[in-house]
Amino acid sequence: MQRVTPESLVDALKSHFGDRCSTALAVREQHGKDESIFDVPPPSAVVFAESTKDVAAAVQMAAKHQTPVIPFGTGSSLEGHLLAVQGGISIDVSRMNKVLSINAEDLTVTVQAGVTRKAVNEAIKNEGLFFPIDPGADASIGGMVATRASGTNAVRYGTMRENVLALEVVTASGEIIRTGTRAKKSSAGYDLTRLMVGSEGTLGVVTEITLKLYPLPEAISAAVCSFPSIEAAVRTTIQIIQIGIPIARVELIDANSIRAVNAYSKLDLNPSPMLLMEFHGSPASVKEQAELVQDIATEFGGTAFDWASTPEARTKLWTARHNAYFAAVQSRPGCRVITTDTCVPISRLADCLLETIYEADASGIPYFLVGHVGDGNFHVGYLIDPASKLEHDTAEALNHQLVKRALAMDGTCTGEHGVGLHKMGFLVEEAGTGAVQMMRNIKHALDPDNIMNPGKIFTW
């Protein structure tokens, strides 16, 4: 249900923010689209916030007019998170791009919400530190908080859930609160930090984030290994995890993805299922981990265990992985992507993957598959013709079947992309009506007028 944004609100925003409030169609359209498949009218206005005070002022004005507010970072979300499904205004935080304090001794950094993950790493690299969470896009940290993002390093370093120490948040009434301190652990009251992480802008606008950092490993080595089948690659992964090797990355790429990446990045990777792995630690420990993994891989028929020990070779490898999504999109010109995001307990991963591939192959729709398999999380991207209702419906049906399968295995419908618009139904299947009602009760208590990114995660 679209709500009408009152003219008087737009006037008030323009008078307060000057040319930092735009109603130009191109600007609004850019802020009304993400990587998802939905087409929704754009927001009525876009405010470019430069400070927490700006965000608070914009939210206060919107609250006065009971008008929706949608935070915008880089626009890379995949599930329709930033679409103005009920109208309202977009608050763009990309100009809030300051690294506020680096506390190298404490392994923490505090940044504004618009700083991207790559910018964080650029700012801290001279301190010998890094921030591991890496969704595919160079997303804003605020957006990564909102979707509880993870990526390729989560198998060792955890997700945004584990790596956010504290937040500054503008609430639905435009008040500014802090949700924690820089202490590494705390039992001081409800965990508002974790409540905000993954709340997709529905409980407040995140304006500042204190993150955990890690010392750059003394040694890093990366390897690729080809396998005769997806199953062999997955069985290798399961054994690596179960015996407790502290592998830093273990990513599955299927043959479809490799063909797309080869074409996109002009590489000549062997087009068979592949694990990309990375080991972090002291030189001796990295060597030991890698030897153990090589033994396991060999046992499952892994071949062509290629090492990339120089930073350049590693960057090339991981750039290929990070480009898999865009490479696949380009492999079918004009297509749109329906992406799945299930995550299951690792003992069920092989079954889940193989049944899914069987169905995907049978459907005839072009697809690619990549997986953070060390976590039991994988993505199938169905490359559909946007003009074909049949392909759209088939892909959505495959997605639903996959979600059902994952839930039956005690897994989740979304490992890292969030619910957004796309998985609202799945959330109810997964969590049950009682738990979703509890989420709704929290939403009603913290945002009684339903102005914070309304219509996402669950229905009001």
Added chain:
Amino acid sequence: MQRVTPESLVDALKSHFGDRCSTALAVREQHGKDESIFDVPPPSAVVFAESTKDVAAAVQMAAKHQTPVIPFGTGSSLEGHLLAVQGGISIDVSRMNKVLSINAEDLTVTVQAGVTRKAVNEAIKNEGLFFPIDPGADASIGGMVATRASGTNAVRYGTMRENVLALEVVTASGEIIRTGTRAKKSSAGYDLTRLMVGSEGTLGVVTEITLKLYPLPEAISAAVCSFPSIEAAVRTTIQIIQIGIPIARVELIDANSIRAVNAYSKLDLNPSPMLLMEFHGSPASVKEQAELVQDIATEFGGTAFDWASTPEARTKLWTARHNAYFAAVQSRPGCRVITTDTCVPISRLADCLLETIYEADASGIPYFLVGHVGDGNFHVGYLIDPASKLEHDTAEALNHQLVKRALAMDGTCTGEHGVGLHKMGFLVEEAGTGAVQMMRNIKHALDPDNIMNPGKIFTW
């Protein structure tokens, strides 16, 4: 404010639960006391639940009479969490002591809330797995969820915040919900699991818990090292953490504690500040970590680096550490303990500790100090004469000064014990009125009649 428990509720509970509902004074008194310093009248009745259904039935009956419900595990909380400050009934979950499923391949276990941490480890040890979280007492897992407990292994393995995958919870209306799946990560809606962890029974009664487990390390070695001063021990710790050595435990014990432990456990440990450390990993990695740490310790004047490589020697060492609290209590017969629990960013730990010791020494009150120093968390236990108002007030004033110091250093008033009754004022100082009001709004939404452990964490 005491509320009166209606006779009709007690009658209904007795009729439903038979002799599993007790109103005997001794039983009520045992359930109305924890390790804290408060004296409060006991609950009106105690229900011994044997299943989630029992808990739901008891909560439903209490809800009908708007009567408080207080979950009880082992009674080892330190901040008055289980005291019936507003009257009501205690739900004892200690008979809910079943390990429901061990999923060794997924490194997870699901238990009922009354299972203790030692019982978990006993149940899984033949699988080659362990559960690392170890508060001083052999607490119930439900209680550990409620207080967001941690302990000596948190520096490497995290706290209950990081190690609970999913919960089953009985809500304030007596409904049973699940807050997650066994997937290692998820972005499916609000993080109800983390909201419940640390909520101290104020949002629901935890009935089942799915925990993360870890493979038993291939090699473990433990060491003690004496230092010429607390400062030297702390500087050693800070350097260990800052260079990223994955130490599994690093505990500080002051000379007062060592003297008490020597007397209590008939040991002859050197009565000077000491670090107890443990290293987990492959044999080569453990050796490498230990050598690095020994070099750092030596640089700061550490001496008598003693190794305990056999399980028996290690158990003796850690038993001494875990007994420190009870040993100290016995060192001043008849005393009660006021325990502090601040946690600060590690760069501020030395300053925080030294100023605290200076004040404690000046006060003349006997005390001991132990610290999970790798996390920046330490406890001063003031051993006060319960008959002396002066000692009580002095100890409370020292605690308050310490909290102010920790907050000024961007730390927390409680690293792992929780807020309970004792730190309600401190929570407001730490989080600010806006954040506490947000917690309160959540409480009002999920427990509108204020029956779930009322009067804890914050005022209604």
